[in-house]
Amino acid sequence: MTSTSIWMDVHIMPNTESLVGETECDVAVIGSGIAGISTAYELCKRGKSVIVIDRGRIAGGMTSRTSAHLAPLCDDLVSEMVSIKGLEATTLFCDSHAAAVDRIEEIQKNENIDCDFRRLDGYLFQGRGMPADIIEKELGAVREVGAPVDRLMGVPFSGCESRQVLRYPRQAAFHPLKYLAGVTKACQKNGATFLANSPVEEVGEKDGTVTVKTARGVIRAKYAVVATNSSISDRFAIHTKTAPYRTYVMAFEIERGALPDALYWDTEDPYHYVRLQPGPGQTDFVLVGGEDHKSATADDADTRFGKLETWARDLIPALGKETHRWSGQVLETVDYAGFIGRDPGGSNIYVAMGDSGQGLTHGVMGAMLNTGLILGEDHPWKDLYAPGRIPLKAAKNFVAENTTAIKSFAEYVASGEIGSLGELKPGHGAIVRRGLEKIAAYRDSSGGLHLNSASCSHVGCHLHFNSFETCWDCPCHGSMFDVDGCPINAPAIGPLGEVKE
Ligand SMILES: Cc1cc2nc3c(=O)[nH]c(=O)nc-3n(C[C@H](O)[C@H](O)[C@H](O)COP(=O)(O)OP(=O)(O)OC[C@H]3O[C@@H](n4cnc5c(N)ncnc54)[C@H](O)[C@@H]3O)c2cc1C
Numbered sequence: 034m035t036s037t038s039i040w041m042d043v044h045i046m047p048n049t050e051s052l053v054g055e056t057e058c059d060v061a062v063i064g065s066g067i068a069g070i071s072t073a074y075e076l077c078k079r080g081k082s083v084i085v086i087d088r089g090r091i092a093g094g095m096t097s098r099t100s101a102h103l104a105p106l107c108d109d110l111v112s113e114m115v116s117i118k119g120l121e122a123t124t125l126f127c128d129s130h131a132a133a134v135d136r137i138e139e140i141q142k143n144e145n146i147d148c149d150f151r152r153l154d155g156y157l158f159q160g161r162g163m164p165a166d167i168i169e170k171e172l173g174a175v176r177e178v179g180a181p182v183d184r185l186m187g188v189p190f191s192g193c194e195s196r197q198v199l200r201y202p203r204q205a206a207f208h209p210l211k212y213l214a215g216v217t218k219a220c221q222k223n224g225a226t227f228l229a230n231s232p233v234e235e236v237g238e239k240d241g242t243v244t245v246k247t248a249r250g251v252i253r254a255k256y257a258v259v260a261t262n263s264s265i266s267d268r269f270a271i272h273t274k275t276a277p278y279r280t281y282v283m284a285f286e287i288e289r290g291a292l293p294d295a296l297y298w299d300t301e302d303p304y305h306y307v308r309l310q311p312g313p314g315q316t317d318f319v320l321v322g323g324e325d326h327k328s329a330t331a332d333d334a335d336t337r338f339g340k341l342e343t344w345a346r347d348l349i350p351a352l353g354k355e356t357h358r359w360s361g362q363v364l365e366t367v368d369y370a371g372f373i374g375r376d377p378g379g380s381n382i383y384v385a386m387g388d389s390g391q392g393l394t395h396g397v398m399g400a401m402l403n404t405g406l407i408l409g410e411d412h413p414w415k416d417l418y419a420p421g422r423i424p425l426k427a428a429k430n431f432v433a434e435n436t437t438a439i440k441s442f443a444e445y446v447a448s449g450e451i452g453s454l455g456e457l458k459p460g461h462g463a464i465v466r467r468g469l470e471k472i473a474a475y476r477d478s479s480g481g482l483h484l485n486s487a488s489c490s491h492v493g494c495h496l497h498f499n500s501f502e503t504c505w506d507c508p509c510h511g512s513m514f515d516v517d518g519c520p521i522n523a524p525a526i527g528p529l530g531e532v533k534e
């Protein structure tokens with residue numbers, strides 16, 4: 034089965050034009066995922082002229098690969114965040130994500146967006162073989178931050194009747210692309226312009242004007258908001274404080290009513306989750322996900338999907354046939370909070386990145402915060418998410434994540450994964466050494482070779498092939514490239530270096 038998410042059949046603005054020539058606006062928003070579209074919405078509702086520009090199709094990035102839980106509590110555990118950021122900052126974090134869920138609820142209501150939005154309970158349950166004290170510790174931390182929580186015994190899964198459980202009321206779920214289709218329409222009604230298939234090559238700033246350049250045009254604006262998932266405007270400073278993780282999701286059919294509509298997570302590491310999505314007739318979809326790993330450190334998607342399915346079928350015997358499987362990437366930050374606000378290197382350029390597993394609420398909350406800052410307002414969340422902050426208490430995580438880059442550069446002296454290009458089978462990719470050069474080689478199903486440098490065009494980390502997604506993943510800061518070397522995920526802007534056959 035190829036990688037396709039349950040949301041991807043919703044095409045938002047399929048006939049969007051691309052940028053040609055020169056144009057102007059108050060704010061140029063780069064990236065049309067949930068962060069970019071939400072930013073456009075907040076700004077144009079407050080009277081700003083906005084252009085949203087994307088490298089590919091509208092909302093075709095990580096937002097189309099999400100699992101779409103709207104869960105405001107820190108998904109790396111509230112107790113863990115309190116230990117790094119303290120009680121006050123963690124409380125602010127949870128409040129800000131809860132405000133994002135409220136905002137989504139309000140927008141879908143005000144704009145009449147039919148997107149399956151609903152409030153429901155979330156259950157964190159003791160994973161198989163996991164100690165109960167994780168639940169105990171988490172209960173204490175969640176109570177301390179003032180979020181509603183109850184302690185229960187058991188979730189409605191087979192064999193989980195006596196597991197320790199925390200119930201979080203007023204979580205939510207929705208269909209993210211149906212939601213964004215509605216928000217996009219509302220933006221257009223308020224004068225915003227959307228441009229697709231326009232990779233931004235440069236974001237610059239001079240004399241109070243920001244310029245956003247593509248190969249065929251330029252936008253001049255008073256401000257830019259870089260919402261490219263991993264920032265393209267900051268070359269290194271923020272990137273050293275984040276790390277990309279690949280994560281997997283499967284969808285299965287289930288008879289409506291066989292499982293209560295709720296969000297479920299376990300405490301295993303890596304964790305698993307389950308949620309429902311309304312389907313046609315009397316059928317719903319069960320989304321099952323997890324099995325995360327650091328990007329480009331494993332190429333075993335089939336094994337991970339196999340583990341997810343076994344885990345899910347053991348717990349939910351009513352699970353029907355598989356309908357979709359896909360993977361995507363999230364950016365974990367060293368102190369669990371994202372980076373939102375003025376780019377450390379600019380004065381009129383703002384960023385929103387470091388989504389973690391809560392990138393949807395992060396995107397909506399980032400839109401609220403960046404809009405406030407652009408309009409000159411003070412904001413209580415400003416310092417928590419400040420892109421230039423130095424998270425001293427997270428020094429251990431900072432060092433751990435940055436050894437990835439050191440290990441990656443060390444790979445250039447290792448031999449290739451195969452001895453010669455002749456060994457490469459159709460549909461496979463591998464690293465080949467030729468003299469001092471490392472080549473990212475892919476052979477397509479007709480036998481054609483696609484050769485590129487194995488050095489990431491961002492800052493040069495060593496790439497690895499991802500067989501399931503048929504792309505090259507960078508372990509360092511989130512870039513991904515197609516087999517012809519074109520970037521498909523930021524922060525990379527340029528293509529991979531060319532290599533002659
Ligand atoms: C499998 C999975 C499950 C997840 N589950 C959840 C969940 O349950 N709850 C939750 O809150 N979050 C979840 N997340 C995280 C969340 O989905 C993402 O963090 C969020 O959608 C990211 O939104 P974004 O707008 O920042 O990025 P994107 O959606 O990736 O948008 C960025 C856009 O920028 C564009 N772009 C990049 N470079 C350029 C350039 N040079 N020029 C022009 N455009 C450019 C891209 O084409 C893209 O469209 C999950 C993520 C994954 C992968």
Ligand code: FES
Pocket residue numbers: 489490491492493494507508509510511512523524525
């Ligand atoms: S993403 Fe930074 S080096 Fe590849």
